[in-house]
Each structure stands twice: as C-alpha cells, then as structure tokens.
Amino acid sequence: KQEVTQIPAALSVPEGENLVLNCSFTDSAIYNLQWFRQDPGKGLTSLLLIQSSQREQTSGRLNASLDKSSGRSTLYIAASQPGDSATYLCAVLHQTGANNLFFGTGTRLTVIP
C-alpha cells in the first residue's frame, strides 16, 4: 500500500527565510503529486500539481520538485511571510487502477513576524 510521509511535522521560521518541506512516498507508480495548503478550520487549497513525467512546478514564491524514482518531493517557499502559516499536505495519485489520492500527514508551518 502506498504510504506518504512528511517531515518535519512542524516547522517554525522567522519571516523572510527560505524553507523546504519534504514529502516521501513508498511506491513510485504514481500519476502525479499534488501539494495542498490547509488553514485552520478551512478546506484544502491546491498549490501545485506535478505530473509523473515532470521534475518541478513553480507558482510565485513556491517551487515543487519531484524525484519519482527515489519517491521524494520538496516544496520550496522563498522569502516566507506570516501569511504562509498553515498546514501543508502532499498527496500522490497512485496507479492502482483506482482514482485515489494518498495523503501525507502534513507539515504545520509557522512564520514568525
């Protein structure tokens, strides 16, 4: 069964720092990997989607990379801001023949002003 792990579980950084969130998955037979943001008490907002054939995707200050063979993805946030404080979840769409997304447990990010 596909397992998705995110490290660290929580991260606190001062405003302005660049940071990296990590995601690893056990089975490389994936269609894509998606990074989500979840604010407290809110739903999931999709940040970036990387297809299995791609190496990275960028959106503004966010850059996500994918190394499918090693089962790893990183989310890089440049020049962090207090508004970036949220929980970040990665999820992989596994090639099970079923349309199912496997989620990591998330990294809770706090950016200190």
Next chain:
Amino acid sequence: DAGVIQSPRHEVTEMGQEVTLRCKPISGHNSLFWYRQTMMRGLELLIYFNNNVPIDDSGMPEDRFSAKMPNASFSTLKIQPSEPRDSAVYFCASSYYSGYPNYGYTFGSGTRLTVV
C-alpha cells in the same frame, strides 16, 4: 467557477439523528470523492464515484454511512444514526478522470459535523 460547494458548513446534531451532507462538484468533473478528516486519523477516503457510479466504498466505516450520486452535479453523504465518534470535518472533492488521471483534485470547504 464556484468550485466544489458543500453544505451545510457546520452541523450540530444529537446522537441518533440522521445527518445528510451535500456536495456539488465542479461542472465537467466526472469523479467525486468524500473524505473525512480527524486529528487522530488525518484525511481518510470514504467513497468515490466515477460518472455517478460508486467505485470504491471500502473506506465507509459502517453501514450507518451511505452515499449517493443521483446525477453529475449532486452527491449526498448520509449518516443514520449518527454517533459522537462521527464528529469530524467531511470534505467533498472532484476531479476529471479520463483514463489517465492527469488532473488535480479540487476540494470543497468542508462540513464540520459535531454529534453530541
């Protein structure tokens, strides 16, 4: 596009009552998913539909839970009878599946259910 729309946003009910959660997926999406999120277990897939047909309901915890998708623009998740341990946030998500699922999932804002 209004995104995935869920109702109600919050529901407080007494144990034993029937609860119905509603979801309107994004127009044109043909896959719909119901997830449950708790602190202890994170996000769990309950059931998903492709072209209004339930494909996998193995995540539905008990017979008290049922889901329907009568048409492409509407789905319900029903809990009858409800129990305090059903308290959680329930998310609906939709995507477009074309045999090679290249597309991401879009989530609704969720329904926070509290059973007292």
